Amino acid sequence: MAVFVALGAFLMTLAGGWVAQRVTDRRHLVLGFAGGLMLGVVGLDLLPEAVDAAGEPVFGVPAALLLFVGGFLLAHLVERLLAVRRAAHGAGEERVPQVGLTAAAAMVGHSLMDGIALGAAFQVGAGMGAAVALAVITHDFADGFNTYTITSLYGNARHKAVFMLFADALAPIVGAATTLLFTLPEELLGCYLGFFGGALLYLAAAEILPEAHHAHPARSTLLCTVAGVGFIWLVVGVAD
Numbered sequence: 001m002a003v004f005v006a007l008g009a010f011l012m013t014l015a016g017g018w019v020a021q022r023v024t025d026r027r028h029l030v031l032g033f034a035g036g037l038m039l040g041v042v043g044l045d046l047l048p049e050a051v052d053a054a055g056e057p058v059f060g061v062p063a064a065l066l067l068f069v070g071g072f073l074l075a076h077l078v079e080r081l082l083a084v085r086r087a088a089h090g091a092g093e094e095r096v097p098q099v100g101l102t103a104a105a106a107m108v109g110h111s112l113m114d115g116i117a118l119g120a121a122f123q124v125g126a127g128m129g130a131a132v133a134l135a136v137i138t139h140d141f142a143d144g145f146n147t148y149t150i151t152s153l154y155g156n157a158r159h160k161a162v163f164m165l166f167a168d169a170l171a172p173i174v175g176a177a178t179t180l181l182f183t184l185p186e187e188l189l190g191c192y193l194g195f196f197g198g199a200l201l202y203l204a205a206a207e208i209l210p211e212a213h214h215a216h217p218a219r220s221t222l223l224c225t226v227a228g229v230g231f232i233w234l235v236v237g238v239a240d
């Protein structure tokens with residue numbers, strides 16, 4: 001089942017990359033919608049599941065929420081470090097292809113973790129599996145979009161961007177397949193989902209949404225974001 005869902009993740013990642021390559025004039029609407037999907041997935045799907053699964057609070061705070069904050073901070077840290085490297089290579093303007101490839105490789109590593117979370121969630125139960133499947137499949141669109149965009153943005157050849165996109169699309173399947181070899185305890189999975197939610201929210205708030213409004217600050221983009229959140233709420237409600 002998990003490997004089957006991972007196949008959906010594979011197709012969704014490719015769809016995201018394809019849109020990133022195709023859509024230029026409606027890019028801001030797609031990004032706005034993707035930001036809304038990510039916000040919805042974190043707040044309405046991942047965090048409730050993570051808090052349920054993660055077990056005992058640590059010093060008065062649910063462990064999943066501590067890791068949520070940790071994930072947000074770590075994503076912020078990584079982004080700042082990349083920005084410093086960028087600035088060191090010529091006044092922040094000149095783009096170094098290696099930075100794009102490093103960021104894309106980090107996305108592939110992250111997608112591998114998505115697959116592991118997916119496999120582990122189906123081991124816990126069908127409800128948990130469905131929740132994580134929703135999170136992985138919807139945000140994989142954004143993953144594919146970002147992997148393609150970030151690789152080509154830094155001046156890498158198109159075939160490199162396509163290669164990174166395929167690696168990112170295959171990663172969830174590989175990750176899900178590895179969980180056939182071991183079992184992840186539910187508490188650990190809950191903690192990972194909290195952490196993952198924090199990183200995802202950071203990506204939506206600091207990268208995707210500002211990029212969506214960068215060239216066209218428009219009401220239609222905002223509406224797309226709200227529609228993205230609403231869509232996730234609908235899916236969570238129906239799945240419930």
Ligand SMILES: [Zn+2]
Nearest residue numbers: 110111114143
């Ligand atoms: Zn992902």
